Amino acid sequence: MTCGELLVRLLQDLGVEVVFGIPGVHTVELYRGLPATGIRHITPRHEQGAGFMADGYARVSGKPGVCFVITGPGMTNILTAMAQAYADSIPMLVISSVNRTHELGMGGGRLHELPSQRALVAGVSAFSHTLMRPEELPQVLSRAFAVFSSARPRPVHIEIPLDVITQSAGPELTKVGASTSRPMPDPTAIASAAQLLAAAQRPLLLLGGGSADAGSSATHLAELLDAPTAYTINAKGVLPRGHRLSVGSNQSLPPVRSLAAAADVVLAIGTELGETDYDVVFDGGFRLTGKLIRIDIDAEQLQRNFPADIAIISDARAAIDALVAALSNDTGPGRGHGVDSVGSTQAAAARAALAAQCPPAWRSQREVLQLIQDTLPDVIIAGDSTQPVYCGNHLYEATRPRSWFNSSTGYGTLGYGLPAAIGARLAAPSRPVVALIGDGGIQFTLPELGSAVEAGTPIIVLLWNNRGYGEIKRFMQQRSIKPIGVDLHTPDFLSIARAFGCAAAHATSLSHLGELLRTAASATCPTLIEVMEDAPFLQP
Ligand SMILES: Cc1ncc(C[n+]2csc(CCOP(=O)(O)OP(=O)(O)O)c2C)c(N)n1
Numbered sequence: 001m002t003c004g005e006l007l008v009r010l011l012q013d014l015g016v017e018v019v020f021g022i023p024g025v026h027t028v029e030l031y032r033g034l035p036a037t038g039i040r041h042i043t044p045r046h047e048q049g050a051g052f053m054a055d056g057y058a059r060v061s062g063k064p065g066v067c068f069v070i071t072g073p074g075m076t077n078i079l080t081a082m083a084q085a086y087a088d089s090i091p092m093l094v095i096s097s098v099n100r101t102h103e104l105g106m107g108g109g110r111l112h113e114l115p116s117q118r119a120l121v122a123g124v125s126a127f128s129h130t131l132m133r134p135e136e137l138p139q140v141l142s143r144a145f146a147v148f149s150s151a152r153p154r155p156v157h158i159e160i161p162l163d164v165i166t167q168s169a170g171p172e173l174t175k176v177g178a179s180t181s182r183p184m185p186d187p188t189a190i191a192s193a194a195q196l197l198a199a200a201q202r203p204l205l206l207l208g209g210g211s212a213d214a215g216s217s218a219t220h221l222a223e224l225l226d227a228p229t230a231y232t233i234n235a236k237g238v239l240p241r242g243h244r245l246s247v248g249s250n251q252s253l254p255p256v257r258s259l260a261a262a263a264d265v266v267l268a269i270g271t272e273l274g275e276t277d278y279d280v281v282f283d284g285g286f287r288l289t290g291k292l293i294r295i296d297i298d299a300e301q302l303q304r305n306f307p308a309d310i311a312i313i314s315d316a317r318a319a320i321d322a323l324v325a326a327l328s329n330d331t332g333p334g335r336g337h338g339v340d341s342v343g344s345t346q347a348a349a350a351r352a353a354l355a356a357q358c359p360p361a362w363r364s365q366r367e368v369l370q371l372i373q374d375t376l377p378d379v380i381i382a383g384d385s386t387q388p389v390y391c392g393n394h395l396y397e398a399t400r401p402r403s404w405f406n407s408s409t410g411y412g413t414l415g416y417g418l419p420a421a422i423g424a425r426l427a428a429p430s431r432p433v434v435a436l437i438g439d440g441g442i443q444f445t446l447p448e449l450g451s452a453v454e455a456g457t458p459i460i461v462l463l464w465n466n467r468g469y470g471e472i473k474r475f476m477q478q479r480s481i482k483p484i485g486v487d488l489h490t491p492d493f494l495s496i497a498r499a500f501g502c503a504a505a506h507a508t509s510l511s512h513l514g515e516l517l518r519t520a521a522s523a524t525c526p527t528l529i530e531v532m533e534d535a536p537f538l539q540p
């Protein structure tokens, strides 16, 4: 067994079912043992596509997305996707080759050589490791999986020198470390938090992506506290749709900001309290004046953005359950229950105020989103950065967690939606998956339509076409800058999609769009549906 063969065998033992990669002369040895493992290989058309697919796969499955890339250009190409995953705390394992050990750092002008690949990756990974001997492999993979399952999940990079990948590896190396347990909350801190919460007159609950797997516990806690609850874009679906205490993902809008400013105790769980969820209007207007309790799996994150009065490092669900147990002994100030409770009334008032402030363009975009959800009830929507995604980030309510995510959060890179949808579909082959993407964004990764055909992932690409970088044009106009560089020559997307082997159609009305979605959901090939932003049926 070579080191390369050992690697894929260990990945199989760790539960890896699919890898995303583009092979090169430097990585063929990663492929020698792959057929024997049953791990599926998906080939993107660019390494950025591999990273975005791995990200979409991880967001839906909760498991790390794994990529195989070559040294040098493969690594530089995947960096943007690693940065998106880093910003949104997504588990991703990137395995690359690197030049021979005696060539490292020598600047000899070898094929694909970089001065230091690890230095390049340092800013977008939890850690990056150069494998010097096959003996290191079980330990370093165990470390990577400890990050994915028991700490703040983030990309991990392992580079294997060309002379190490072919070295022989003995059978004694096939044992990986025991899985690591997750941090449990400190009982004293939980008691202090429960005391504050029990006495709160106007509590507010803020849920982030870190609470994605704690839905029922978080809902129970919200009800016990009778607290209006806001959740981030990556936490959509944690509260059931239409919950009486929900104020959605509207932390950047005045009605929710007023609730936050007036809250006497705020409980923030698994959220960075970061700009792309709390201040998409970039005015610094999200303020907290009450006591702040934070729960997070990342100790450093507990100290960023908003200082906490009580900072609890813990797995989200464990801390929520501990709080529920502590609060159940204490009935609190009696805010009532059900739709007439103080919290329900506050949340309903905030929702009504939000509805009244809805921009006119959102009405038709909301209808489109509603149509998707009504036609495909269990849909996963992987979005890019485009108009209906921004609208949905405020108004869309997912039916369950891990079903609405997009690249307008965190790093905010274009081109994510299409490949992420492919990864999502591989993680959930029986659920409909829609890539919601603009004409600008899709042109970053358009050839991945070919990957979707090849992978047999019949995703639905809903292309929002306004012939340009609409969002940036709007910004320029708002600032009285004459729009430059934002009106695009857009190709005939339908012909391109068909040439790749996809079905393609142009929606002419809302009911026609519904029909197209229904047909696409039962198709065996991917379908691109184009919606023109200036179509009469979308005008306010
Ligand atoms: C990689 C990258 N380059 C540039 C940007 C800046 N940017 C943000 S939104 C946007 C416009 C995107 O256009 P499109 O996908 O057509 O969406 P629209 O706003 O027109 O709906 C641009 C250029 C970005 N976010 N990411």
Ligand SMILES: [Mg+2]
Pocket: 438, 439, 440, 464, 465, 466, 467, 468, 469, 470
């Ligand atoms: Mg556009």
